[in-house]
Amino acid sequence: MNESQIQFSDCKSEIDLYQLQELLNVSAFWAKGRSIEDLGIAIANSEPVISVWDRDRLIGFARATSDGIYRATIWDVVIHPEYQSSGLGSNLVKTVLSHPRMRRVERVYLMTTHQQGFYKKIGFQPNTTTTMVLHNRANLALVQATEVQLQESLGG
Numbered sequence: 064m065n066e067s068q069i070q071f072s073d074c075k076s077e078i079d080l081y082q083l084q085e086l087l088n089v090s091a092f093w094a095k096g097r098s099i100e101d102l103g104i105a106i107a108n109s110e111p112v113i114s115v116w117d118r119d120r121l122i123g124f125a126r127a128t129s130d131g132i133y134r135a136t137i138w139d140v141v142i143h144p145e146y147q148s149s150g151l152g153s154n155l156v157k158t159v160l161s162h163p164r165m166r167r168v169e170r171v172y173l174m175t176t177h178q179q180g181f182y183k184k185i186g187f188q189p190n191t192t193t194t195m196v197l198h199n200r201a202n203l204a205l206v207q208a209t210e211v212q213l214q215e216s217l218g219g
């Protein structure tokens with residue numbers, strides 16, 4: 064790897080969704096098989112979105128959602144296997160954290176299955192007590208039923 068050719072970008076429109084789909088399929092067990100359309104929606108609704116490039120090859124990606132002041136969450140941090148272990152992942156997360164939408168935020172969350180050691184080196188701490196999850200697509204019927212009840216009670 065020629066490090067001088069590696070560049071970080073915060074420009075969403077530069078991201079080739081087909082390259083991103085391939086990068087996630089190769090490197091991110093939780094994000095395999097995502098459709099181009101859904102990736103576009105995720106990017107449109109995230110800020111910052113940081114990409115890492117070796118010339119025109121997408122080799123790293125991370126995104127966050129943030130209210131700009133109280134809370135933010137980092138998602139989909141990935142460096143292509145051929146480029147790992149040379150400091151890019153750490154720089155990628157630090158680039159996300161230093162973005163204007165992130166740097167004033169009181170608490171930054173992330174979820175990780177295997178990479179606690181990596182994030183600890185950047186300053187994150189284990190946080191086992193506060194997380195709950197709703198598997199929303201599995202509960203879609205419940206949400207739709209509640210919407211119907213709400214509409215009925217509002218006379219809609």
Ligand SMILES: CC(C)(COP(=O)(O)OP(=O)(O)OC[C@H]1O[C@@H](n2cnc3c(N)ncnc32)[C@H](O)[C@@H]1OP(=O)(O)O)[C@@H](O)C(=O)NCCC(=O)NCCS
Binds near residue numbers: 150175
């Ligand atoms: C996690 C990932 C982004 C790290 O990227 P990377 O470019 O390999 O990481 P870096 O080279 O910047 O590593 C920075 C430091 O963390 C250490 N590190 C990396 N992974 C680690 C781990 N799992 N446990 C402990 N330390 C780790 C490195 O040894 C390095 O230490 P040093 O500063 O003392 O040299 C990359 O391995 C990856 O994309 N993995 C697959 C996808 C994934 O699991 N993403 C995280 C989802 S939450």
